[in-house]
Amino acid sequence: MTLLILTFWCQVILGQHQFDQDSLGAVHPFLHLESNTLILPGDTAGWTSFFCRIRQLARDSAGRLEVMHLGGSHVQGGSMSRQIRYRFAALVGDSTGGSPGFFFPYPLAGTNSPREIRASSTTPWQGSRSVKRDQPSPFGLSGVSARTDRAYDMVDLHYMDADTATFTGVRIFGRSLQANYTLAPLGWSCPDTIVSDSMAGFQQWTWSEPQRLLSFQILPATPTMQDTFVLQGIQYLHPGSRLIFDQVGANGASLASTLRCEGLAAQLQFVTPDLVILGIGVNDANVPNGEFRADRFQAGYDSLLTLFRTARPDVRFIFLTNNDTYYKRRQPNRNALAVREAMKELAIRWNACIWDQFEVMGGLGSIHAWHKAGLAKRDRLHFTPAGYTLIANLFMDAVEHTMxxxxxxxxxAQP
Structure with a gap:
């Protein structure tokens, strides 16, 4: 009965947006817009409370929402996450567009980066990903690391995104492998407090005034001491922000590579989102048709979500089914269908939502139409910036309609 009532309400709300949906469907007839809603296969009471809390944030000056987008290259590229952040910011009445929380400064690792993340160092650092078993660790939440053995190297980091560029605190997640290096803040304003946590592997600096640029230097214990410093991620702290957005993505990320990160559990004690958008699955399914192991996939997600729930018992999850892809650019990857079924079972187990991205974008083989429309790249796997923005807007339309x-x-009230 609850599901029937929810479906009825969704039809009512979709009707209120029918003009926009009709216009979009006329431009892109391959979309299955009738499927664009969140699926709630479990108990809806908790989700009702969660969505009402989001709506209340738009009316109250107190409170905040922290959202994490977790995935692979779709997240690391930045376009999809950026648009989701903007839409959630509008939902909670955050006129700044939302504030960055946890992220990795990808330029230090020598890899592609969202346009808003700018980072530079005096000398080049070595980048690694947990995806590559032969690359050096340790890794943390991000699944990416950048390392240097150069004492006195300096780093500048700037999040170039208009109103969200400031912060009053920062956690720098990283480790000196032999404990001979430490970090020293640089710049015009010295932090008011400096705290270190060796277990989680971070230094936390706080200021009384908002900061725009993060600068620091690698300092040895003695001038002749040698070591290696490994950077694992950055977390901006914004006590007054309504929306905090954690962007956690690494090219090629899978459940196996994510769970391989030694510092994941410890860092999740300090990066505690209210909602996690789960976009891991495309790389897990990038195997010959029929060879995808749903049992391993579900076991991997069970392990990952247990870590999140251990750190924050009331965290909510939304699964994104895989986008349609071609396996090795030759044929549609039917494993996406098996991933969707596996996610449905996981959603029941974890009382999570599902957004059926695969169906909404048009189903099996639809990535070809997206490519012809200029929305997907030639590899039939990744989207163009316009395609990522469309995917993000479709997802957020589903969130808003279901909310x-x-x-x-x-x-x-009428006068």
Missing amino acids: ASCCPPPTT
Whole structure:
């Protein structure tokens, strides 16, 4: 009965947006917009409370929402995550577009980066990913690391995104492998407090005034001491922000590579989102048709979500089914269908939502139409910036429609 009521409400809300949906469907007839809603296969009561809390944030000056987007190259590229952040910011009434929380400064690792993340160092650092078993560790939440053995090397980091560029605190996650190196802040304003946590592997600096540029230097214990410093991620702290957005993505990431990160559990004690958007699955399914192991996939997600729930018992999850892809650019990857079924079972087990990205974008083989429309790249796997923005908007339309069905907006009294 609950599911029937929810479906009815979704149809009502979708009807209110019918003009926009019709226009989009006319431009891109391959989309299955009738499927664009969140699927709630479990208990809806908790989700109703969660969505009402989000709606309340838009009316109250207190409180905040922290959202994490977790995935692979779709996240590392930045376009999809950026648009999701903007849309969530609008939902909670954050006029700044949302504030960055946890992220990795990809330029230090010599890899592609979201356009807003700028980072430079005096000398080149060596980048590694947990995806590559032969690359040096340790890794943390991000699944990416950058390392240097150069004492006195200096780093500048700037999040170039308009109103969200400031922070009053920062956690720098990383380790000196022999404990001979430490980090020293640089710049015009010295931190008011400096705290170190050796277990989670971070230094935390706080300022009384907002900062725009993060600069630091690698310092040895003695001038002749040698060591290696490994950077694992950055977390900006914004006590007054309504929306905090954690962007956690590494090219090629799978459940196996994510669980391989030694510092994952410890760092999740300090990066504690209210909602995690789960986009891991494309690389797990990038095997010949029929060779995808649903049992291993589900076991991997069970292990990962247990870590999140251990750190924060009330965290909510939304699974994104895989986008349609071609296996080795030759044929549609039917493993996406098996991933979707596996996620449905996981959603019941974890009382999570599902957004059926695979179906909404058009189903099996639809990535070809996306490519012809200029929305997907030639590899039939990744999207263009316009395609990522469209995917993000479709996802957020589903979130907003479902939120309205679970927690209808207050009606305005008539005079």
